[in-house]
Amino acid sequence: MMKASKLKLKCPVCGLPVEIPGDVMDGELVEHDCGATLEVKVGKGEVELVEFEGSIEDWGE
Numbered sequence: 001m002m003k004a005s006k007l008k009l010k011c012p013v014c015g016l017p018v019e020i021p022g023d024v025m026d027g028e029l030v031e032h033d034c035g036a037t038l039e040v041k042v043g044k045g046e047v048e049l050v051e052f053e054g055s056i057e058d059w060g061e
């Protein structure tokens, strides 16, 4: 069954709420209003956000 509802999580950077789609996939990147890029971690029935410290494109070393 698909759920179209959104999940409300907390931004680990600024602490404000972040809305993400309920069917978000593990490893998906979300940009928050504060400018942070957040990586979605989907665990056992739980969804977490962590600050994404890598780069989407290859910025070199």
Ligand SMILES: [Zn+2]
Pocket (backbone or CB within 6 Å): 011, 012, 013, 014, 015, 016, 032, 033, 034, 035, 036
């Ligand atoms: Zn934020």
